[in-house]
Amino acid sequence: MTDLTRENPTKTLIKFALPMVLSVAFQQVYNIADKLIAGRYAGEEALAAVSASYPITMIIMAFALGTNIGCSVVISGLYGGKKYSEVKTAVSTSVVLALGAGIILSVISFFLSDPLLKVLKTPENIFDDSALYLRIYIYGFVFLYLYNICTGAFNALGNSRTPLYFLIASSIGNIILDYIFVAVFHWGVAGVAWATFIAQGISSVLSLIALLVEMKKIKTTKTPPLLSSSSMKKILVLAVPSILQQSFVSVGGLLIQGLVNSFDSSSIIAGYGVAIQLNTFAITVFNTAGNAVSNYTAQNLGSGNYERVREGFRSALKIGAVIALPFAAAYTFAGNFLVSVFMDSPTQEALQTGKEFLIIVSPFYFVVMLKLSADGIMRGASAVRFFVISTFSDLLLRVGLAYILSPYFGSTGIWLSWPIGWLISAAIVVIFYLKGYWIPSEKRSDIIAEFRKNKKNTET
Numbered sequence: 001m002t003d004l005t006r007e008n009p010t011k012t013l014i015k016f017a018l019p020m021v022l023s024v025a026f027q028q029v030y031n032i033a034d035k036l037i038a039g040r041y042a043g044e045e046a047l048a049a050v051s052a053s054y055p056i057t058m059i060i061m062a063f064a065l066g067t068n069i070g071c072s073v074v075i076s077g078l079y080g081g082k083k084y085s086e087v088k089t090a091v092s093t094s095v096v097l098a099l100g101a102g103i104i105l106s107v108i109s110f111f112l113s114d115p116l117l118k119v120l121k122t123p124e125n126i127f128d129d130s131a132l133y134l135r136i137y138i139y140g141f142v143f144l145y146l147y148n149i150c151t152g153a154f155n156a157l158g159n160s161r162t163p164l165y166f167l168i169a170s171s172i173g174n175i176i177l178d179y180i181f182v183a184v185f186h187w188g189v190a191g192v193a194w195a196t197f198i199a200q201g202i203s204s205v206l207s208l209i210a211l212l213v214e215m216k217k218i219k220t221t222k223t224p225p226l227l228s229s230s231s232m233k234k235i236l237v238l239a240v241p242s243i244l245q246q247s248f249v250s251v252g253g254l255l256i257q258g259l260v261n262s263f264d265s266s267s268i269i270a271g272y273g274v275a276i277q278l279n280t281f282a283i284t285v286f287n288t289a290g291n292a293v294s295n296y297t298a299q300n301l302g303s304g305n306y307e308r309v310r311e312g313f314r315s316a317l318k319i320g321a322v323i324a325l326p327f328a329a330a331y332t333f334a335g336n337f338l339v340s341v342f343m344d345s346p347t348q349e350a351l352q353t354g355k356e357f358l359i360i361v362s363p364f365y366f367v368v369m370l371k372l373s374a375d376g377i378m379r380g381a382s383a384v385r386f387f388v389i390s391t392f393s394d395l396l397l398r399v400g401l402a403y404i405l406s407p408y409f410g411s412t413g414i415w416l417s418w419p420i421g422w423l424i425s426a427a428i429v430v431i432f433y434l435k436g437y438w439i440p441s442e443k444r445s446d447i448i449a450e451f452r453k454n455k456k457n458t459e460t
Contacts (some may be wrong), residue, residue: 051273070239080302263403
């Protein structure tokens with residue numbers, strides 16, 4: 001466990017964020033492996049089937065990620081304030097919440113999966129495979145939910161290494177199972193789904209055991225309660241807006257997927273599916289770095305160190321630029337090759353679709369990193385309203401412009417809407433940060449005055 005209120009902010013963030021970034025990178029590797037193995041060993045239609053169901057799986061993931069954010073910020077604040085008994089209660093409350101919500105949402109998702117695929121205008125030739133993949137994926141939702149809660153708790157305690165070790169093992173296992181089930185047993189998309197199910201299941205159970213061991217290391221004068229309505233309320237106050245925010249982003253993905261499906265071309269769907277997976281790889285890494293900023297902010301605000309939060313934001317921007325550069329360069333200059341790797345005999349239309357998407361969006365990854373760093377400050381300060389506003393503006397612009405531009409520019413019009421949304425939403429959340437909306441309102445004027453005084457003294 002690491003105290004994020006000490007040492008140099010840049011050094012602290014790098015040491016804390018690097019294992020988180022590597023963890024999510026490995027997680028994305030096995031998501032990419034699903035599509036790569038499906039495309040190369042089961043064909044372009046199998047790849048399209050997995051791709052068509054991807055936006056629905058992202059809605060499912062939104063609930064897990066939103067709750068992850070809620071529990072992580074709450075636990076970070078308590079840990080930064082040295083309230084160790086409340087930390088243990090918040091962790092156990094989060095685990096119980098994950099198990100209950102995971103079971104309920106699995107049942108709901110099971111019955112909604114086929115109707116959603118129909119709403120998305122999924123082509124008939126890939127509908128059955130898409131539905132099969134979704135059903136198996138939903139079976140493992142409880143594991144997915146539990147793993148994300150455990151990861152959020154570890155990160156809140158400053159321990160970003162333990163989730164990394166589990167993700168490395170899980171990713172390697174998933175890729176091996178993918179190959180065995182699809183290339184050797186020829187199970188098609190079902191093999192891809194079962195490989196993910198098994199890998200997530202093992203990883204979540206081991207993560208829970210490790211978290212329980214970690215909790216025993218925290219010494220308290222008395223045994224804290226297992227459940228707390230107060231902890232539950234604090235978690236939900238942050239989790240519900242985060243779930244809504246994540247869900248609306250996923251709904252935006254659904255709407256755009258439906259627009260892509262309306263071209264009625266499995267080649268375009270496959271090309272977009274590969275490109276969006278590569279894009280999601282980058283965005284998820286960036287978002288994880290933003291989550292590290294959230295934990296850093298929550299711990300430092302819990303200890304009352306406002307100036308250190310500002311120093312952390314400046315450090316996050318430098319780190320973010322270093323993270324964004326290789327993705328932007330690889331996708332801009334090697335997009336065609338990266339897309340082709342996923343398919344055995346790709347059509348020219350599929351290659352062109354994926355390449356064009358990556359070339360249009362990847363140069364703006366630096367803007368995304370700026371936005372997510374500012375979002376991380378707002379989230380860590382529990383100023384959820386402000387980062388939700390920035391996210392919704394991004395979503396509404398991207399979806400709205402996609403539908404406006406696609407009749408005139410075809411699929412290219414959809415891709416053009418992404419950087420416009422990023423630019424405007426980044427400007428909005430940076431203004432929120434500069435206005436000091438991450439500082440509690442009752443202290444805002446005094447703290448900002450102190451910032452200005454310190455700046456003047458430094459210049460003198």
